[in-house]
Amino acid sequence: MSSSTSPQFAPENHQLEFKIGYLRNCDKIENEAENLTPKPSPAPCRRIFRRPRAGRACEMCHSRRVRCDAGSHGIPCTNCEALFLDCSIPPRKKNSNREGSSAGGRRKLAISIHRVRQPGPSNDKEDGGDIDEGKDDDSWLSQLFTSNHDDFASLILQADQHIKQQPDMAYLQKKSSLALLMKDYYGSAGAVHCPLSDDAANQHMATKINTEEMDILKKRGALQLPSRDVCEELIDAYFKWAAPVVSIINKSWFMQRWHDLENQPPLLLMQAILLAGSRVCTTSMLLDANGSLIPAATMFYKRAKALYDADYEEDRVIIVQALTLLGWYWEEPGVVIKNVFYWNGLAITIAQGFGMHRSPSGSRLSEADKRFGKGYGGPYISETVYHTTRCLLHRAYMPSVKSSSELHEKLDISQHAAFQSASPITTIIENLIARNELRYAPPFLIYSLLLGLIIHVYELQLDSPSTNTAAGKRFSICMSALEKLSDVWLVAKMVRGLFEAILQAAGFGSYTLDGTKRFKQIGEHKGEVWGLLVNSVTPSTTIMVFPMQIPPETHAKHQSASFMHHEDDFFLTDDLWATAAVLNPIPETVQYQDPTFPDNMNYIAPDQMIYWIQPGFQHTIPTTLDVADWFDYFGIR
DNA sequence: GAACAACATCTCCAATCAAT
């Protein structure tokens, strides 16, 4: 209405609200007009259009006195969402003082706070009686501050005794008001975590597991474990190969529980460890008919996931540990979202919610939990992760391969940080191959390989034939690693297939995997690139890599590629790096879906999709491992 | 118990101020 219609108001259906408000007010005016004689001066017109107010405003909107859409939009409201604020709706106060003046509660609150800040005799008219009358509103604040400090301290200390008896704790932000109070009365230690009362701890009935869910878990085999011999082998393999990379479980604690038959380790953690162990062990007991360990890993993954989904485990530390290990599964075709990044992200979120990312020095967590928190800070801190991250960050600012050679010379691409990091990644891979330890590497390594290969292809495209020998060698090493990993990780096989196709189409079709390089420069690429791909990449193969949207022109290219049976085939995901392989069982299928429920889903037709294009940022890494996108990315056309 | 009045509590409009 006026220019002060502030951006803080943005409910999605405010126009509707506006109309309703307008109609309501019109009715009101009409009724008044019918019942009363016309008044010479109607109400100010601005009030006519006042919208109906929301049921409740959140704390922040209330304090800022701005419109809140928590009721229609949900928590967080639009304002809090925009400002990254904690959004919560305070409980409604009861009418406490019906004898008070019409000045209202706000005035009383001001008085109350004034008294808190300036204790002592007051000349206020409401002196005395008001404080006693205010039973549950502002007076609690006054009482809190005016009561005996020793009593309050003893309350806090009693709470602390409670902590030691039961493990339910809440994480407090270091600078939160409650943490400051805890600090004041307890000292420096203990300001980070505080206990939940029995009541609070027992109120999670919604997540309590019931017999029905237990039956489901039983049917899924989630409560079963292999023989102790097999378990022992997998546990040994886990602590030998996986634990050094993801040091999140105290081995002595775990082994003590493992040998204590009366008090076995938590089941969720057991299944997760068996999953991780099955990826890095070589036992013949879990091999399937084809000599693969993947089915066994799938079984442990599904069991652990079922336990997690059913809220079987209540200990958050155990949950975080198990979720981190669930990332050791990265296989199942069709499962696009729940990959290593999903599970690790979930674990990090829960860990942060519990304050594990903070210094544990001020915590009253047990020493073991503190150690865990400390360990969790650096599960993937290794050289590979550093270079992978560096590679990823700097690659985004590299010009397109198709850019002019002048631009490349000007920017001195060869000295680019992404190039400098791709080399060490490959060296690490080479060492792992030499030590025959590649198969024990975490799945993250596949992502490292992907990034390394991207840069190596870049090098091959840019460098002169004399210098691309080294790049070719590095490429061969990465491809060799992918080939070795293909036996363990299906996704490695998919990535390898993709880069083989890219290499062929780019004109670097002949190479060996022994690192001795025999690249044959075919020269300028000519002919139909797509034709090269028919035999090398399954047309119905798509692998998710990034959440970026596909520009329309890329999509158009999809449609022009006549051989592509899956020309409409693309996916969007909210996941950061969704990467699981998607194998379309039938080439004509529009999109992957569970064949058990073929008619269960409706997908938006590609031509109805809305694209969000970021101008000037056309050379983003492709969303999928779809060869067409990647050819475009590398400028192979 | 229903209807009503009184008033406590609340939302949020819009004027004002401060920063850019």
Place this chain on the structure above:
DNA sequence: ATTGATTGGAGATGTTGTTC
């Protein structure tokens, strides 16, 4: 001049006590 934050206060809504 524009934009965003702050805040006085109008008016809507909820709660409680009273009357019938």
